[in-house]
Amino acid sequence: MASASVGKELTLYSYWRSSCSHRVRIALNLKGLKYEYKPVNLLKGEQSRPEFLQLNPVGCVPVLVDDHVVLYDSFAIIMYLEDKYPHNPLLPHDIYKRAINFQAASVVSSTIQPLHNLSLLNYIGEKVGPDEKLPWAQSIIRRGFKALEKLLKDHTGRYATGDEVFLADIFLAPQLHAAFKRFNIHMNEFPILARLHETYNEIPAFQEALPENQPDAVH
Numbered sequence: 001m002a003s004a005s006v007g008k009e010l011t012l013y014s015y016w017r018s019s020c021s022h023r024v025r026i027a028l029n030l031k032g033l034k035y036e037y038k039p040v041n042l043l044k045g046e047q048s049r050p051e052f053l054q055l056n057p058v059g060c061v062p063v064l065v066d067d068h069v070v071l072y073d074s075f076a077i078i079m080y081l082e083d084k085y086p087h088n089p090l091l092p093h094d095i096y097k098r099a100i101n102f103q104a105a106s107v108v109s110s111t112i113q114p115l116h117n118l119s120l121l122n123y124i125g126e127k128v129g130p131d132e133k134l135p136w137a138q139s140i141i142r143r144g145f146k147a148l149e150k151l152l153k154d155h156t157g158r159y160a161t162g163d164e165v166f167l168a169d170i171f172l173a174p175q176l177h178a179a180f181k182r183f184n185i186h187m188n189e190f191p192i193l194a195r196l197h198e199t200y201n202e203i204p205a206f207q208e209a210l211p212e213n214q215p216d217a218v219h
C-alpha cells in the first residue's frame with residue numbers, strides 16, 4: 001500500500017486475484033493514496049451476500065468507498081480518482097493519445113475480461129463442460145491481445161502509449177498478469193505485450209498491487 005496520503009482514507013473492496021480490483025489498486029498506488037483493504041472472497045460467493053449487494057447490486061468487485069461516495073466498476077472508480085486527485089495524472093493531455101488510452105483500456109475491460117469472468121466460466125463449466133473453460137478464456141484473451149498489439153505498435157514507448165505510465169498500462173498490467181499466471185497464454189505471438197509485462201513488474205506501484213502481494217492472497 002502506498003505511503004503518501006491525500007484526504008480521508010479510502011476503502012477498497014477487493015479480491016486478490018480479481019483483475020478489475022488489481023486495476024484500481026495500481027491507480028491508488030500511482031496516486032499515492034492510502035486505503036483500507038476489505039477482502040471479498042469470490043470463491044466463497046461473498047460478492048452475492050446481501051450486505052455486499054447493498055454496496056454493489058451487480059455483485060462484483062471492486063467497490064471503492066470514499067466517505068459518502070460508493071462506487072463500483074473499475075473504470076468509473078479510476079476516472080473518479082483521476083478527477084478528485086489530479087496529481088500524478090493517469091491520462092495524457094494530447095487528445096489522440098488520450099483516446100488511444102481509452103481504447104486500450106476498453107478492449108481489456110469490455111472485450112476481454114467480461115468474457116472470462118468467474119461467473120461466465122462457471123456457467124460454461126456447468127452447461128458445456130469443465131474442460132471447455134480454459135480454451136474459451138484463452139481464445140478470448142488471444143483475440144484481444146492481437147488487437148492490442150496492432151493498436152499499440154504505433155504508440156508504444158517504454159510503456160503502452162509512450163514513456164509515461166497512463167490508463168492503458170493500468171488496464172493492461174492485470175490482464176497480462178492473469179494471462180501469464182492463470183490462463184497459460186504463450187506470449188511469443190505478442191512481443192509488445194510481453195515486453196510491457198516485464199516492464200510493469202519493475203514499477204513499485206505495480207508490484208505492490210500484484211495479486212500475490214495482497215493480504216487475502218492464497219499462496
Ligand SMILES: N[C@@H](CCC(=O)N[C@@H](CS)C(=O)NCC(=O)O)C(=O)O
Binds near residue numbers: 020021047061072
Ligand atoms: N466492469 C466491472 C467488472 C467487475 C468484475 O467482473 N469483477 C469480477 C472480478 S475481476 C467479479 O467480481 N466477479 C465475480 C463473479 O463473476 O461472480 C469492473 O470493471 O469493475
